[in-house]
Amino acid sequence: MATAPAQTKTLSGEPGGLSTLVRAALPVVPGVNRLPGVRKGPARDFTGLAYSRERVVAERPRVDAYAAVCGFPLKDVLPLTFPHMLAFPLHMAIMSDPAFPFPAIGMVHVENTITAHRALGVGEALDLTTEVGAPRPHTKGVLLDFVTTVSADGETAWESTSTYLRRGRLVEGEPAPGLAIVDPPTGGVEWRLPANLGRTYAGISGDANPIHLYPLTAKALGFPRQIAHGMWTKARSIAAIENRLPAALTVEVAFKKPVFLPGTVAFAVRQDDAGWTFALTSPKDGSPHLLGRTRSA
Template identity: 40%
Template sequence: MTRPDLQSGRGAAGPDALPSTPDLDVDLLDAPPQVAGTLVRGVATGLGRPGASGSLPARRVVLPGVEQDVERLAGFCAVTGGVLADTLATTWVHVLTFPLQVRLMASRDFPFPMMGMVHVANEMTLHRPVRVGETLTLSSWAEALAPHRKGSTVDLVGEARVGEDVVWSGRSTYLVRGARPQGAVPADREPDAAAGDTGQPGGAPQVEEGTGVTGPGPQLGVWRLPADLGRSYARVAGDVNPIHLSALSAKALGFPRAIAHGMWTHARALAAVQDRLPQAYTVSAQFLKPVLLPSTVVLRGAMSRRGGELCVTSRDGSKEHLSMQVTALP
């Protein structure tokens, strides 16, 4: 239900407190959206949208009272190489907010069809450690429609609160190839997105050869990724995009075979340095070339309590799949 009277969230307290964003209505949910059904509806209603000439939904999707499914959380840790602890991985909180993003992108007033949207960058800030037993209020909204030399980008923003305190915030940048906002000039911040992570069905990027990337710092790990990795991650993360699930469904959407979820690669990289991450930090990631399944990839970089840089490359270092920067908060 849409609650314009609650758009500021003022006067709310406790775990159900509504976050405040000026000029946005609140779409208050009583249960998480089902991603699979929402994806289908989004693709089905994708035609005839206004594209870059339209406006973004003027509302924020809010889901209060979120408690952890520890069994599902344990499955996420197992698939991404993390250790189940009494605090939540930054990437797990993204997983919790992802269904709210999908609800926005599938809505009829979202200007772009979900078919062809490419997840090219992600930024998350862990403001303080989030305990497994804490009750969260999650929210998501769309903003920052901007020109890109290949079309337009739009940000899907997420937030997690405990009571009135923001404990996690995230921003997923999607590229939509095609028309730019009228009269706009491409922004300096644009991601390259030659072959970003396709966040929604369709819009297959080219799978190109790299340019001899070696990555920052020493080799930290070598991972052999099985053909069914996409299905394993989808079971715990809920992202059932067909480009990740099988070679057959990926080929139908323009890929030679299934590709790993970009956010799996992101989560796996952070999990590998879990014991060296700062207590509170910002992590910025750029999704570059897709990881075809099965394959072998290498993690390179360095991490300390002050932050660091990581990248995931092909085994021979010729292709860079993910670039990541971690900065400790003061």
């Protein structure tokens, strides 16, 4: 869990858009990244930061559009992964804050855990808080855990931890083992993913990272062509078994190899004693794009 920051900042209005992307990009622009308000402080001095949003409502048109692109059925309750979209502006606000020691560009989402305590209704007013503590060690850099809590009527209804890897700038300590899935399922049904999937999902989620949009923008950041959002791969996997899952549950995933667009992936699932184990893999060689498991909360 993240260490509780001394202060929680409130994000008001409708966040996101071009201004958010600009703020996220400025810390990697030579010269500009030295300006006050843009310059990042040393990682060793960072102890934590939190942002919140109050009375956030998931409107029916956006929920239905999200369900359509991720494969969920249309219901009067939110898809399990939908609250992550409501929390994503908080993630970006933290990464864009001068107090956060790392640029948003280059942060790699490596793991995500969601715990739902009950279903959330479409149109229900929600209070969200995302906090992150000091970085923890990883063999390739540092890990930062963005812990989100979603409350309704004063009670916690949904929680998640998004773990991001930042390469370089090592901190002292012994790295903790990540999520390990023993003997994941293989093969399964194949899904063909279109070239515009990243743009479609970005339009709904607000996550318009250039690596997901076009070959040219992805190449500028070191990818041969655009890649699917990690949280889309989690959402699509959960949607495939949604009718077998309880309302209160935990779903953990590890994001492995990127999914290039257009492309084809294979989804396989297996029921275990504790829940379901699933995998999204390459049909060519079986290498994993995503490994996950569920259990009752």
